[in-house]
Amino acid sequence: MTAGSPNTPMPVKCGTCERPMDVPVFCGNCSALALANEADYFQLLNQPRQFDVDPARLRQAYLNVSREIHPDRFAGKSDDVAQLSLRVSSQINRAFEVLSDPLRRAEYLLELSGGKSASEDKSVSPAVLAEALELREEIDDARARGDTAALGDVRRRLEARRERRTDEIAALARALPGDESLRNQMRITLNDVKYDLRMLEQV
Amino acid sequence: MAGGDDLIVGIDLGTTFSLLAYVDRSGVQVIRDENGEARFPSVVSLRPRDGGGTGIVAGWDARRRAVEHPRTTVHSALGLIGRGLADVEGERRFLAYELAAGPRDSIQIRLGDEAFSPEQIAAHVLSALKSLGERQLGRPIRRAIITVPAYFDDAQRNATRHAAQIAGLEVVRMINEPTAAALAYGIGLRGAIASSWAPCENGLASNRDGPISLPLPHCSENDGGAALEPQSSDAAAESSKSGSDHAETVAVYDLGGGTFDVSILRIESGVFQVLSTGGDTHLGGDDFDREIIQLIETEVARDFNLPIDSPATRQGLRALSEAVKIRLSEALDARIELDLGAGRTYFRTLTRDEFESRIAALVDRTLQKCDQALRDAHLAPEQIDQVVLVGGSTRVPLVRRRVEERFRRRPYTALNPDEVVAIGAAIQGSVLGGERPDMLLLDVASLSLGVETLGGAMSKLILRNTTIPSRATEMFTTFVDGQTAIQIRVLQGERELAADCRVLGEFVLGGLPPMPAGIPKVEVEFLIDANGILNVAARELRSGRAARIQVIPNHGLTRDEAEHMAREAIKHARADLDAHRRIDLLNQIAFDTAKAEQMLGRVAHLLDAAKRETIEQEIAALRELAKQPPSDLNDLQRALQRFGQGTLSLAEIGIREALRSA
Numbered sequence: 001m002t003a004g005s006p007n008t009p010m011p012v013k014c015g016t017c018e019r020p021m022d023v024p025v026f027c028g029n030c031s032a033l034a035l036a037n038e039a040d041y042f043q044l045l046n047q048p049r050q051f052d053v054d055p056a057r058l059r060q061a062y063l064n065v066s067r068e069i070h071p072d073r074f075a076g077k078s079d080d081v082a083q084l085s086l087r088v089s090s091q092i093n094r095a096f097e098v099l100s101d102p103l104r105r106a107e108y109l110l111e112l113s114g115g116k117s118a119s120e121d122k123s124v125s126p127a128v129l130a131e132a133l134e135l136r137e138e139i140d141d142a143r144a145r146g147d148t149a150a151l152g153d154v155r156r157r158l159e160a161r162r163e164r165r166t167d168e169i170a171a172l173a174r175a176l177p178g179d180e181s182l183r184n185q186m187r188i189t190l191n192d193v194k195y196d197l198r199m200l201e202q203v
Numbered sequence: 204m205a206g207g208d209d210l211i212v213g214i215d216l217g218t219t220f221s222l223l224a225y226v227d228r229s230g231v232q233v234i235r236d237e238n239g240e241a242r243f244p245s246v247v248s249l250r251p252r253d254g255g256g257t258g259i260v261a262g263w264d265a266r267r268r269a270v271e272h273p274r275t276t277v278h279s280a281l282g283l284i285g286r287g288l289a290d291v292e293g294e295r296r297f298l299a300y301e302l303a304a305g306p307r308d309s310i311q312i313r314l315g316d317e318a319f320s321p322e323q324i325a326a327h328v329l330s331a332l333k334s335l336g337e338r339q340l341g342r343p344i345r346r347a348i349i350t351v352p353a354y355f356d357d358a359q360r361n362a363t364r365h366a367a368q369i370a371g372l373e374v375v376r377m378i379n380e381p382t383a384a385a386l387a388y389g390i391g392l393r394g395a396i397a398s399s400w401a402p403c404e405n406g407l408a409s410n411r412d413g414p415i416s417l418p419l420p421h422c423s424e425n426d427g428g429a430a431l432e433p434q435s436s437d438a439a440a441e442s443s444k445s446g447s448d449h450a451e452t453v454a455v456y457d458l459g460g461g462t463f464d465v466s467i468l469r470i471e472s473g474v475f476q477v478l479s480t481g482g483d484t485h486l487g488g489d490d491f492d493r494e495i496i497q498l499i500e501t502e503v504a505r506d507f508n509l510p511i512d513s514p515a516t517r518q519g520l521r522a523l524s525e526a527v528k529i530r531l532s533e534a535l536d537a538r539i540e541l542d543l544g545a546g547r548t549y550f551r552t553l554t555r556d557e558f559e560s561r562i563a564a565l566v567d568r569t570l571q572k573c574d575q576a577l578r579d580a581h582l583a584p585e586q587i588d589q590v591v592l593v594g595g596s597t598r599v600p601l602v603r604r605r606v607e608e609r610f611r612r613r614p615y616t617a618l619n620p621d622e623v624v625a626i627g628a629a630i631q632g633s634v635l636g637g638e639r640p641d642m643l644l645l646d647v648a649s650l651s652l653g654v655e656t657l658g659g660a661m662s663k664l665i666l667r668n669t670t671i672p673s674r675a676t677e678m679f680t681t682f683v684d685g686q687t688a689i690q691i692r693v694l695q696g697e698r699e700l701a702a703d704c705r706v707l708g709e710f711v712l713g714g715l716p717p718m719p720a721g722i723p724k725v726e727v728e729f730l731i732d733a734n735g736i737l738n739v740a741a742r743e744l745r746s747g748r749a750a751r752i753q754v755i756p757n758h759g760l761t762r763d764e765a766e767h768m769a770r771e772a773i774k775h776a777r778a779d780l781d782a783h784r785r786i787d788l789l790n791q792i793a794f795d796t797a798k799a800e801q802m803l804g805r806v807a808h809l810l811d812a813a814k815r816e817t818i819e820q821e822i823a824a825l826r827e828l829a830k831q832p833p834s835d836l837n838d839l840q841r842a843l844q845r846f847g848q849g850t851l852s853l854a855e856i857g858i859r860e861a862l863r864s865a
Contacts (some may be wrong), residue, residue: 063474067643071672071733075375075635076209086732090674093645097669 011037012043022046023061025088026068031070033058033084039097040112051109051173053099061194062096102166106173113177132195137184139203155203162196165189211346211375211636212336214329215383216363218281218461218487219595221245221328222625223336229725231387231626234336236263241622245337247327248276249314257315259367261331270522272297274515275314278521279489280324282461283310284366285359297493297521299514316837318788325366333370346373348628348635352462353379353649354482356695357737364736375635377734381455381466382477383627384593388453388618389470390630451588452478454576456606456614457624458569459594461487465573467580467661476645479579479668481572486565488528488596494561495524495553499541505547531555532598544748559601566602566761570609579668590614618860645670648731655692655701664729667697671731679725685717689725689750693737712741712750724798725750738790785832788839792829795821795843799850806856814852 013020014027015034021027023046024036042049045061067073069092074085111117135154142150154182172178172186212225220242223234233241240263248265252258260268269276275301283291295302297330301313333344349372351363360377367374378774409456450471463608464482468475499520500511523541530537531553541549575586590610597620605615611795622670648671653663664675679689689712695702715723724744731737741750774828799822807815825846832839 063472063476063643066645070643070645072376072631072635072643073637073640075211076637086672086730087674089733090672090730092674093670156495164787 012039019048023065025092026065029070031068033081033088035087036091039090041099041108044092044095045099047099049109049112051102051106051170051176053105055100058096058099062092065092074109102170103190103193106169106186109173109176110183110186110190113183115176115183118191121184121187122191123188124195125188128192128195132199135199139199151203155200158196158200158203162193162200165193165196169193209249209346209636210340210342211348211632212344212626213348213350213630213632214332214372214381215279215350215625215628216325216329216366216368217245217247217459217624218489220616221461222620222622222624223332223334224625224629225336225340226629226638231629233625234332234339234624236335240344241625243328243332245281245325246278246330247280247324247569248272249317249335250275250710254433255811257317259327260333261327269299269701270515270519271517273300276300276518277314277319277324279461279694280312280321282485282489283312283321284325285362286310286358290445294822295848296404297489297496297517299518299521306794309693311791322362322369325363326369329367329370329372333372334517344372346375346632348376348378348632349374350380350383350624350628351377351578352459352482352683353381353457353464353480353486353736354462354484355379356484356650357735358705360734360736364734374734376631377736378628378631378644378709379457379464379466379477379646379649379735380624381457381464381593382475382589382644383625384455384618384623385453385466385470385475386627386630386642386644387470387623388455388589388591388627389475396423430771452582452586453571454587454590454610456590456597457482457575457593458596458602459487460596461485461489463487465568465569465576467576467582468633473509473641474643474645476583476670477647479576480647481579482649483572486568487601488594490565491528491562491599492521492524494565495527495558495865496520497540498553498561499524499549499551503541503543506549507547509547519838523597528558528599531558532600536740537821549650562599562601566605569602570605573606573609577623584610585613591618591623591660593617593618593620595621618697629671639771640778646733646735647671648673648735650695650705651697652707652729652731652737653694653704655694659701661694661696661699661701663702665731669731671735672733674728674730676726678763679712679727680721681715681718682720684719686723687715687717688713689715691727693729693739707737710739710752711740712752714748714750714815715743716746716748718745735805785836785839788836788843789829789832792825792839792843792846795846795850799846799853802850802853806853809856812830818850818853821846 012024014030014032016032017027017030019027019092021028021034024039024043025030027034034045040049045058045065047053047058047061066089069088071082071085071089077085098108107118135158138154139151141147142154151196169186169189172182172189175182176186177183186192207814210225212223215222215224222241222243223320225232225234235241236243242261244266245261246269247261248268249257250260250268265276266278269278279298281303282294288302288304288310289308289557291302301320303311303313304319305311305318310321312321336344349363349367351360355363357523364374364377450469453468453470455464455466455468457466462482462484463486464480466480467478467480467489470476473570502513503509511520520541523539527537529538534555536552536554539549539551539553543549577587587610590606590612591616592603594605597606597614597616603614603616620677630639630642631644634644635638648665649667651663651667652665652675653661654677656662662677664677665673671690679691681689690711691710692701693707693710694701694704695707698704710727712725712727714831715725721743722745725741726744727741729737729739741752743750799818803810803815803822810818828839828842
C-alpha cells in the first residue's frame, strides 16, 4: 500500500460469483477461497487500517474467517483447494499475529506508510547505547551479589521505559503516514524499544 | 457418520497403549476387545508358526509373551520412532530387545533373525488395532486421525505418518494429544454427557459392558442423561457456568507412558485455540518405572552381588516395577518379592514416600515445562480456568498434588485419562468429515523452525507457538561462480547454535542456471501444515524457475522410500511391511558393501592376494544379490549377516591399522 491510502478498506469482489466480500480471502456468498497477496493484514481481517484496534472485534473476525478457510474444512477436497486453504490460512494466521501485538502492528503500519524497515535502518536514539551498557552492568552486579531486590528494581524501571516508549510509538502510529521525519522518528523509537525488550528477557 | 463409506476414526497411538474410537449417530464409541478393555498394548511379538516360519502378534497377546520371550517382544517402540540411534543411547539398557544401526543413523530393532524399523513395529500395532475395529464395525477402516505428542518434531511426525501408511491407513490429519484431550473436554462442557460416561473413582473406566457413549450435542436428542459428575465440586461449578459463548482458558497436563506434554488453550464459541505448548518426548511413566528398577538393581547388586542382566529378568523387573508403581497410587506401601534363583529371594517394602522422593525431580521437570507454557501464553496460573489431567501417569498422587500446587486449583480428573485422547481424535474425525462446522481446532508449532547460517548459528524462521498452518520465506544465493545447487540445513529447536538443535535434514536446491556468485536469488518457502509437518518449496527469482529440491532426512526414510511404501500399502498391507523391510535391507547392503570396499582399499596392502580376492568376490556377490533380491527376505537378511561375518576380519585389520597410524 502507498502512503495516504484511506483507513477504510476497499470492498473486494469475489472472483467466482462477483459479489462483494467482507474479507478478500473468502466469499460468504459462494464459499469460494481466494489468495489475496495484495491485501494488507487489516483487509484480511476486515479491520480499519489504523493503530487502534478493538481486541475483541479483531479476535472475533479472526475466528470467523478461520472457521471458513482452515484446512480442516477442506479435508476431503481436491489437492488444489486444500493447498489454497493452506496458504490462505497461514496468511490469516500471520495477519492475526501481527495485528494482535501493538509493537508489531505499529511496525507493520510504518511499513505500509512507506517507512524504513528495521533491517534498512538500525539507528537508535543517542542515549540508548549508553543506557543499555549501564543497565547491563547493574544487572550483572545485582546478579553477582544475588540481590533479587535490585534485579526487581531494574525490571520495574525497564518495564516503565518500555511502556513509555510504546506510548510514544502509539502516538506516532496514529499520526501516520505523516512526513518523513515523523516516520524516521517512529523507526528510531521502534528500534529503541527492542533494546528494552531484549534487556527484559535477561532479568 | 458411521454407515457412510467415509468414516474417519480417531486413533491414539501411545507409547504403552493405543486406542481407537469413532463417532456415530449416538456419539463417540471407543472400540473395546472381548474383555471390555479399550487399551490395546502397543506391543509386538514374533511367534513361531506351527508350519514353520514366524508370525507376528500385537496387543495383549504380545504383551503376555513379553516376560517369556523378551528378545522377540517389542514394547515402547514408539519412543524410538523418528529418532536416531544416538538419541536413544540412554534408554537402550532398559530395553530387553536389541537395537542396531540402520542406514542414516536410523534404528533397527532386532527380533530373532529379523530386523524391523520402529515404523514397522508401530504399523503392526496400528494394523492389529484397525482389524479389531473393523471386526466390531463390520466394515473396513481406511481413514484416520492419529494423535502424536505435541512435542514431537518433524521427523517423529513423518515417521508416525509412514507407520500409518504401512498399516494401510490414510492419515487425514495428525493432531496433538493434549489438543485432542481438550476437544473431548470441551465437548463435555456443553453439558450433554450420557450416564454411561459417568466417571468412577480414580478416573478408571467403570463401564466394561459395552462401548462408552458420549453423544454429541447436535446429533442426538439429550435423553436426560446424567450430567457429568466431576470429582471436585468446584470443577462442577466451573463446567456448569461455561456456556458455549463463554471463553475458557484450559491447561492440559498430559503425562503418558513415554512422553509429557502441556498445552494451554482458549476455548471460545467452538474454536479450540492453542496458545502455547511445551513438553518432553523423553519423560513419562516409564521413567517412574525405571526409578524402581534402578533401586532394585542397586540393592540386588549390593546384597547378593548379582547383576540383573538376563533379558527375561529385565523384562520381568519392568512388569514388576510397573505393578509396584500402580499399587503405590492407591496404597502407602508395596511389598516387592524377587526370586533370584538358587534359593535367594530379594524382599523389600517400598513406601509411597520413598517412591515420591525418587520421582520428585522428574515431576519437577514437568512443572518447569508448565511454567514455560504459561509464560509463552502470557498468562499467570490464576488465569487458568481449568487444569485437565490426561495420561495414565497422572494417577500418581504426587503428580496430582504438585499440579494442584502449581496451578493453585484442583485439577479436573473426571475424564478417563486413558481414553480421552482417542475420544478427542474421533471428534476431530467428525469435524474433518464435515459434520461439525461449528467446531475448529487451531493448533501451534511446538518447536521453532530455522536454518543453519554461516558459522553454525540457528536462524529462526517460524517461532514456536506460532499458529499453524504457518509460512515463512527466506532468500538464498550462491558463493561460487557457476554454482548450480545450494545446500540448506533445516533445524528445529530453541537453542541459538545449530549444533544444539535437531537437524531435520539437508535440502539440496538443484537445477539453478549457472550465474556469477551472489547473483541467483532463490526464494525458499517453509510451510508448516495443519499436521505440524514441514513442506519446502523453492524458486529462483531471476529465471523464475522452480528449483528442484531433494530432501535427505537426518535419519528415517526419504520421501521416495516413504511414498513407495505408501503405494504398496494400499495394495497389500502385509506385502508392504515386507517392502519396507526390503528397502531397509537393501539400504543396509549398499551401506555395508560400500564400507567394506572403502576399508579394503585402505588395508589392501596388509592382505594376501587370496584374501583380497575373496572379499572382493563377496562384495560383488552381495551386490549382485541386491540387484535381484530373493523373494524370501530372510534369505537376504542371512546373506547380509554372512557378509558381515565374512568381512569382520577386514574391520579388525582396519581398526588395528587406524590405531597404529594414530
